[in-house]
Amino acid sequence: DAGVIQSPRHEVTEMGQEVTLRCKPISGHNSLFWYRQTMMRGLELLIYFNNNVPIDDSGMPEDRFSAKMPNASFSTLKIQPSEPRDSAVYFCASSLSTAHKGETQYFGPGTRLLVL
């Protein structure tokens, strides 16, 4: 398995532009997580999907952020309009969640976003 795939790996954009980050989870996994990592805030959970349904989006900063998971093999995180404070590394992670086991999360390589 290729692991969790994220694209693009790097994105430089100007303030006000729309940014779309993409994630392909590991096949067979039923949970998907979007995280943001910055020096100031560390690793923050943005949103969690289970079986393609958003379960917890309390970490989404504001209405400029939206995430979708149209099927089990694809998810997007969109920022519109982008702002310089959105500059961070965005990680996607997937896992196979079961009721009685401590599932391991598998992280993608991340997308490094710079908003000018």
Add this chain to the structure above:
Amino acid sequence: AQSVAQPEDQVNVAEGNPLTVKCTYSVSGNPYLFWYVQYPNRGLQFLLKYITGDNLVKGSYGFEAEFNKSQTSFHLKKPSALVSDSALYFCAVREPSSSGGSYIPTFGRGTSLIVHP
């Protein structure tokens, strides 16, 4: 509510010496505990986890961690550090769903381990 603390932002150790990266947690009920490592410009990688059973858990790259329920700790250890172990280490905790927890783990802020030659 579940929480995890990594009290040290940075740990410095000489190559060949034993290393310890500290983690304490708070949950209702029995915890699921994890350690992940992040190398520069990479995503987090799983090292080891404690679910149940033996309190001493062995993981990748010679790392191990000891679950201590009375001290609510899950410190990461390695008997002999390598320069290549230099990275950012994250502890995470999750409360079992049978105890009312969700499938969302809580991560610590991370501890930077620097191993000097």
